[in-house]
Amino acid sequence: MRVQAFLIWCSALTIAQELAGQSINAVPEIRIYISKSQYNSLLDSKGRKLELKKPVFLVNGDTAKVKEVHSRGNNSLTFEHKSLSVDLADAIDIKTDGKKVKIKKFDLLNLVMDKNLWHNRWAFLNMADVSLFPLLNMYCTLWINDQPQGIYLLVEKQRHYTTGKPKSPYMVRRGVDHVLNDEYIDTPSKEDAKKFKQQYHAIYDDITKYKGEDLYNQLNSKLNLDHYFSWLGFNYLIMNGDYADELYLYIVPGGGKFDVIPWDYDDILRPVPHEGMAARNSVEGFKNKLIFSSEDPLDRAIASDEVLYRHYLSSFEALLNTLTAENLTAVSQKVKDELQALSTDPAAPASLFLGKEAFSMKDASEDIDKSMDFIVKRRNGLLQTLKK
Numbered sequence: 001m002r003v004q005a006f007l008i009w010c011s012a013l014t015i016a017q018e019l020a021g022q023s024i025n026a027v028p029e030i031r032i033y034i035s036k037s038q039y040n041s042l043l044d045s046k047g048r049k050l051e052l053k054k055p056v057f058l059v060n061g062d063t064a065k066v067k068e069v070h071s072r073g074n075n076s077l078t079f080e081h082k083s084l085s086v087d088l089a090d091a092i093d094i095k096t097d098g099k100k101v102k103i104k105k106f107d108l109l110n111l112v113m114d115k116n117l118w119h120n121r122w123a124f125l126n127m128a129d130v131s132l133f134p135l136l137n138m139y140c141t142l143w144i145n146d147q148p149q150g151i152y153l154l155v156e157k158q159r160h161y162t163t164g165k166p167k168s169p170y171m172v173r174r175g176v177d178h179v180l181n182d183e184y185i186d187t188p189s190k191e192d193a194k195k196f197k198q199q200y201h202a203i204y205d206d207i208t209k210y211k212g213e214d215l216y217n218q219l220n221s222k223l224n225l226d227h228y229f230s231w232l233g234f235n236y237l238i239m240n241g242d243y244a245d246e247l248y249l250y251i252v253p254g255g256g257k258f259d260v261i262p263w264d265y266d267d268i269l270r271p272v273p274h275e276g277m278a279a280r281n282s283v284e285g286f287k288n289k290l291i292f293s294s295e296d297p298l299d300r301a302i303a304s305d306e307v308l309y310r311h312y313l314s315s316f317e318a319l320l321n322t323l324t325a326e327n328l329t330a331v332s333q334k335v336k337d338e339l340q341a342l343s344t345d346p347a348a349p350a351s352l353f354l355g356k357e358a359f360s361m362k363d364a365s366e367d368i369d370k371s372m373d374f375i376v377k378r379r380n381g382l383l384q385t386l387k388k
Contacts, residue, residue: 026060026095027138027139027140027141027338027341027342027345028059028060028094028138028140028141028154029059029060029061029140029141029143030057030058030059030108030140030141030142030143030152030154031057031058031142031143031144031146032052032055032056032057032058032069032142032143032144032145033055033056033058033144033145034052034053034054034055034056034144034145035053035054036145038050038052038053039144039145039147042071042082042144043080045071045077045082046077046078047077047078048071048077049070049071049072049077050070050071050082051068051069051070052069052070052084055069057069057086057088059092059094062092064088064090064092065088065089065090066086066087066088066089067087067088067089068085068086068087069084069085069086069087070084070085071083071084071085072084072085072107073110075113076109076110076112076113079110079112079352079354079355080352080355081110081112081149081150081350081351081352081355082110083107083108083109083110083112083152084107084108084142085107085108085157086105086106086107086108087104087105088104088105090104091103091104092104094138094154096136096138101136103136103156103160104160105156105157105159105160106136106154106155106156106157106160107154107155107157108140108142108152108153108154109152109153109154109155110149110150110152111150111151111152111153111266111351112351112352112353112354112355113266113267113353113354114153114265114266114353115266115353115367116353116359116360116363116364116367116368117151117153117339117351117359117364118332118335118336118339118364118367118368119265119266119267119268120137120153120264120265120266121137121139121153121335121338122265122331122332122335122368123234123238123262123265123268124137124155124265125331125334125335126234126323126327126328126331127231127234127262129322129323129327129331130230130234130319130322130323131227132227132230132231132234132260132262133261133262134161134261135155135156135157135158135161135261136154136155136156137153137154137155137156138153138154139151139152139153139154139338139339139342140152140153140154141342141345141347141348142347143347148346148347148349148350149347149350150347150348150350150351150352150359151339151342151345151347151348151351151359158171158173158248158250158261158263159171159184161261162184162186162250163186166253166254167186167253168186168250168251168252168253169185169186169187169189169192169193169196169251169253170183170184170185170186170187170192170193170196170197170250170251171183171184171186171248171249171250171251172184172197172200172248172249172250173247173248174244174245174247174248174249174296175245176244176245176295177296177297178204178296178297178298180197180200181245183197196251199222199251199258200249200258202222203219203222203223203258203298204297204298206218206219206222207219207297207298207301211305211307212305212306212307213307215301215305215307215308216307216308216311219308221257222257222258223249223257223258223259224252224257224258224259224260225311225315226315227259227260228260229302229311229312229315229316230315230316230318230319231247231260231262232291232292232299232302232312232316233290233312233315233316233319233320234262234319234323235292235293236290236291236292236316236382237319237320237323237375237378237379237382238265238268238269238375239268239269239270239271239292240265240267240268240270240273240292240293241267241268241270241272241273241274242264242266242267242273242274243262243264243273243292243293244293244295244296244299245295245296246262246263246264247260247261247262247263248260248261248262248263249261269371269374269375273292273293273295286300286303286304289303289309290313290316290382290385290386291303291312313386316382316386317383317386317387320379320382320383320386321383323379325376325379325380328372328375328376328379329372329376332368332369332371332372335368336364336365336368339361339364339365340361340365343359343361
């Protein structure tokens with residue numbers, strides 16, 4: 001066992017060194033200048049979204065022309081340091097992983113509910129490795145009127161990703177009980193927009209009309225089920241406490257199916273999901289199923305239909321075979337290296353978990369190591385279970 005652990009460590013170290021060589025670039029420094037009265041209103045506002053009027057926006061000292069900047073979020077709006085939604089008039093160049101990329105619309109997430117600042121970044125990187133998360137994301141520091149706001153996570157907007165070339169004609173954000181929280185239409189054809197909306201609702205109609213292989217075929221004609229299954233499996237692996245209503249679904253250009261863009265990984269490693277326990281307990285045998293939450297009707301159908309569940313387990317096993325112990329450990333090391341580089345930045349102490357606890361690199365490093373030990377062991381145990 002010691003030899004095996006040493007080999008895993010060596011392999012992970014090699015991968016981590018390769019990743020570190022790509023990723024330890026100068027972290028973007030974003031500075032915003034607004035009127036003093038606006039700044040005071042932004043800090044003092046609780047739960048209200050505010051648009052910044054005539055902001056001066058600098059990225060690494062270069063001025064960017066702003067189209068709109070406003071505070072964003074729900075619970076995070078109650079804290080002093082706000083998350084921001086940024087829409088620039090022209091795309092800017094940002095260096096990441098040794099190359100320059102252009103970005104125009106992005107969110108600056110305050111990570112105020114992401115303890116030790118690593119959950120979202122780590123989850124996004126792992127999901128990118130299995131083709132589940134296509135959005136550009138990186139740490140940055142934010143200053144407003146030369147006052148540090150803390151370490152933030154810059155994440156490309158889902159809508160900006162889907163308006164690339166080729167662009168997606170339709171996107172939704174799924175809400176509680178599959179209600180459409182948001183709908184984004186990028187097609188001049190009203191008939192196409194109507195068709196895609198009907199296709200989304202048809203997914204939930206199918207689970208009441210079909211069973212077995214027929215149900216699988218119907219769903220797979222409308223939704224990339226392998227990606228959806230992999231997303232469910234990843235949430236089970238990392239015990240994500242809140243995910244059913246944290247999902248964007250977009251029509252793949254030229255393909256016609258919905259695909260997934262996950263969101264919000266603050267709340268991982270939870271003993272139970274926040275919602276869906278009553279529904280979970282109402283489904284016969286669900287407690288023994290490898291699906292973490294039963295909040296959404298589609299997830300309950302996957303758990304209860306024998307054919308769907310068998311397909312799900314196959315996708316889950318493939319996911320775990322891709323997310324090897326070495327790769328999971330290497331990604332965690334990459335995130336640690338990034339946070340370590342940021343820990344000496346003057347903005348770092350301004351990062352406050354729940355508005356109270358200042359960021360500590362020592363605490364973050366210990367938390368990541370302990371969590372990775374648990375996740376790797378959980379991954380190995382799950383893979384053995386699935387192989388039986």
